[in-house]
Amino acid sequence: MAATWPLTGRAEELSLIGELLHSRNGPLGVVLAGAAGVGKTRLAREALAVAQQCGARTRWAAATASARAWPLGAFAAMLGVVGPDPARLLRQASAALLAGAGRAGVIVGVDDAHLLDELSATLVHQLVLRRAARVVLTLRTGETPPDAVTALWKDGHLTRLELQPLSQEETAALVEARLDGPLDSAAARRLWSVTQGNALYLRQLVDGELEACKPGWLTPFMVRFAGPGWACCMLGGCVVGSPAPWPITAVGGLVTPCGVPC
């Protein structure tokens, strides 16, 4: 999955997050909640990149099930703080996170906050309650986060945003950007009905297909889900791209059995 997938859609969400990260009063950031693969991490990353361009100091922590076993597991390695005393760890971690903050302050991104260990959750909670940093958290819907994380939006310190899948138009635009060429409208509809706008599914599907694309081949996905007519359209989209992944003459051979002019 090395190829570029430019951010598509999410303008409204980025604008809302930007407002929350700049407002003087009210919530100090956002919880991006949503289904697996809907695009939470990507949006959080983009939001932090924008904030960084505006002068904020940004820090990024990714919570994982493995690191959850360790006190301050999500932050310890990044901040280089270790030790047996939780109170001391919290003080050290907070100081390290806030070090070097300029006028634009510090913005802490925490990916998969439902996997935070208790001490890391406490650290984030305290930073927000002290209004020492602004935060962007991602959270997978259906998972149970630590109480300290839940309290952040339940008590109104952060705004919870339910991230929706990409629309049909956004899905088509994203695939067109990846293919660097137009996507047939029937193919766009089909692709959306299969992926339901889930960014991860879409990306795996299209990248997998493109990697498997060879002159004269119909890949299993195309046959099983899309049918040969759609496959032609999809492949036609590839061919429009630059550089074309195979000689046009080879595609001609593929198009003919499908019976759909590309």
Ligand SMILES: Nc1ncnc2c1ncn2[C@@H]1O[C@H](COP(=O)(O)OP(=O)(O)OP(=O)(O)O)[C@@H](O)[C@H]1O
């Ligand atoms: N709006 C978007 N435009 C372009 N690519 C996107 C967009 N949203 C997500 N992606 C891409 O789709 C893939 C999945 O997105 P992401 O990892 O952000 O999902 P997620 O909701 O965090 O998933 P998980 O629940 O598994 O953590 C990534 O490769 C990401 O770059």
Ligand SMILES: [Mg+2]
């Ligand atoms: Mg994620």
